[in-house]
Amino acid sequence: MNKPINIFSNLNFHRSLPRQCPYIPGKKEYLLFTDLTKFVNKKTLEKLISEGFRRSENIFYKPNCKNCNSCISTRIIVKNFNLTKKFNRIIKKNQDIEFKVLKPKTNHEHFKLFKNYLKLRHRKGEMSDMTYLDFRTMLEISPVETKILHLYKNSEFIGAMLYDVYENSFSANYSFYNPKYKNKSLGTFLILKLIEQAKKDKKKYLYLGYYIKECKKMSYKVNFKPREVLKKKNWEIF
Numbered sequence: 666m667n668k669p670i671n672i673f674s675n676l677n678f679h680r681s682l683p684r685q686c687p688y689i690p691g692k693k694e695y696l697l698f699t700d701l702t703k704f705v706n707k708k709t710l711e712k713l714i715s716e717g718f719r720r721s722e723n724i725f726y727k728p729n730c731k732n733c734n735s736c737i738s739t740r741i742i743v744k745n746f747n748l749t750k751k752f753n754r755i756i757k758k759n760q761d762i763e764f765k766v767l768k769p770k771t772n773h774e775h776f777k778l779f780k781n782y783l784k785l786r787h788r789k790g791e792m793s794d795m796t797y798l799d800f801r802t803m804l805e806i807s808p809v810e811t812k813i814l815h816l817y818k819n820s821e822f823i824g825a826m827l828y829d830v831y832e833n834s835f836s837a838n839y840s841f842y843n844p845k846y847k848n849k850s851l852g853t854f855l856i857l858k859l860i861e862q863a864k865k866d867k868k869k870y871l872y873l874g875y876y877i878k879e880c881k882k883m884s885y886k887v888n889f890k891p892r893e894v895l896k897k898k899n900w901e902i903f
Contacts, residue, residue: 697729
């Protein structure tokens with residue numbers, strides 16, 4: 666009998682040193698990670714994302730903590746996604762918003778909005794001290810095809826969603842927007858536009874990263890249905 670092929674056999678995985686968990690006070694975070702600076706085929710990339718890994722620049726990582734399973738990988742089943750009354754209201758009140766899908770390209774206008782967003786929404790977050798070079802690296806360094814969805818109101822740049830493109834899926838990496846338009850629910854609107862783009866591009870899933878019950882800032886993810894969560898090695902409808 667032939668042995669099953671290990672699609673990760675050419676990758677080197679490492680476990681990080683412990684650090685303070687950025688989501689749950691009093692806990693330590695460990696990460697399992699691999700460096701994808703060298704070329705990796707599309708099937709391997711898709712397999713990584715389907716097994717709960719996330720990307721940051723050239724690094725793919727996932728939680729590997731002792732005695733904690735709070736970080737739950739979450740994805741939307743694109744073709745079955747349901748627009749609720751709340752989502753329809755958000756779409757309706759953003760009819761004046763134009764959106765464009767582009768290749769990531771950094772400029773100072775985008776960086777200024779990014780820093781203002783962090784200042785008002787994530788003042789104490791680990792990204793709050795990012796420099797322009799850090800921001801450029803986040804947007805432009807990737808072993809994966811990466812795109813960015815821009816939002817404009819009367820030609821004013823008001824928000825963006827950075828996302829990765831895989832064979833069968835999109836993965837939402839990071840979003841930021843102008844907090845003065847908080848009544849427009851731009852964070853949710855960006856995800857809705859990304860789902861729309863995923864349907865257009867015939868993608869099966871949209872990965873939203875990790876859901877952590879103890880972290881209130883992630884509570885919005887439960888509103889997107891139907892969605893699947895990764896439990897051990899199996900995706901289940903939740």
